[in-house]
Amino acid sequence: MAATRVMMMSTTNIAFKSSFLKPQSLAFCFNKSAKLVNKKRGFACSALYKPDDVQIKEEGLPETLDYRVFFHDNTGKKISPWHDIPLHVGDGAFNFIVEIPKESSAKMEVATDEIWTPIKQDTKKGKLRYYPYNINWNYGLLPQTWEDPSHANPEVEGAFGDNDPVDVVEIGESRGKVGQLMKVKPLGVLAMIDEGELDWKVIAISLDDPKASLVNDVDDVEKHFPGTLTAIRDWFRDYKIPDGKPANNFGLGNKAANRDYALKVITETNESWAKLVKRTTPAGELSLV
Template identity: 80%
Template sequence: MAMAATLSSARLTAVSASLRRIRLPRTSPSSFSLRQRRRHLHFTSPSALLKTDFKTEEVGQPETLDHRVYFLDPSGKKVSPWHDVPLHLGDGVFNFIVEIPKETSAKMEVATDEAYTPIKQDTKKGKLRYYPYNINWNYGLLPQTWEDPSFAHVEVEGALGDNDPVDVVEIGDRKAKIGDILKVKPLATLAMIDEGELDWKIIAISLDDPRASLVNDVNDVEKHFPGTLTAIRDWFRDYKIPDGKPANQFGLGNKAASKDYALKVIKETNESWGKLMKRSVPSGELSLA
């Protein structure tokens, strides 16, 4: 029996070493087939959770028109943070890509119409865009999601999707960096309607936050982060007013919906992204590389 236990321990050690060596396929976006992407849509190896699987590379100076933050795979090839970073991590945990760190105002976003969809600062009439005041939470996107502009959401006044990945508001204490990939769990969602377009805001928390274990649904957020849901809604309602635009509206009774509803939104928009990647729906000017 001692020999059997030794052999079992050796096998477990070998398996653990093997798992540590697993990495995502070392391929460029052009050779990473749609079939492979669809396979990653529903299951991701635990090795894909490692932050070291993806690196970022800055081009140009921050707060200039030329500034870009590209994502690289382990071999140094450019990949898309929108298309190639996995969404699902299992057990209700998802990858979240930080575009705008908390307490900053530069309006950074994934360039959905550029090859490899790098993060850049948004522009209007050739000028860099800034929020009128700092955003108080880490803000970014869920990869492998898409709000289909041809899909009318019957539960939110029939509003059409805004043609972007789904936004995330991460309420943890730590200030992240542009391009960070955080493991988060959704807690709630707001159905923002921006000039008639549906722009979901998933409220989530990073698993490395000290209070992450205390919050698992919308009611927990109010208990452990009192006033946060109202503050998020009001911030996104009012941020365009200083530019002379009307306040944004919200569906679903003007309140944050539950975690289950947030998961439903993620599932729907993940499926829409899958159709986009299969060319089942028109991509327009969106980059699928």
């Protein structure tokens, strides 16, 4: 029998209560205590959630093909970390879901084609995937975002979206856990081009990090985390080379764009996600539950 373990997410990480996604819904938030707001930078879920815990349940054993990390609401019902957890938490902060903890190499990711979109370890030709070396930062996704594969971005060499949620590189000192939710603020963004697909990497920091108040933009990152922006770019540029693949490329001058540009990317991909769940954009094999 598959092992099942339960982890409780601290209320310091998220205050969240879920209701379930309906394909015909026009709202970006799915909660009676949340409201749809149209801010200057686009639609957002305002942080009006009760401080209920989200349960994380592991099914199967880590580093096996059956391993899954499911998200549950406070009633025990499964929810989707991609669709049901709000993007915005207010005051310019966002929910970030850790898929790969810093200093680890198992390639964990939200299974966008499985019901409830649990986190699992990626596979290739039936074998579990690992990075050739540890990733040095917490890595994961922004919920309620989507990089539309039918959209060619004119600012980044006309590259099409990679059909996934937006990735986040969280640079704080604490090591996260698979499935952990952090409140983060964006600092910049890299426009990685992976085999012709645009794969945004938002650089962010946890609001709980001791240096969070010191960094608000890319220039602050270089000042308080010297060398980190270059290290992130080089890591993502080179990680496929040991497998015999070419290095990845970057648009936008081969450097991280600033916070305002990162917020623009988040807004646009949030709007793309909204079109996806409203079914005005074809979902293909993606799960909308």
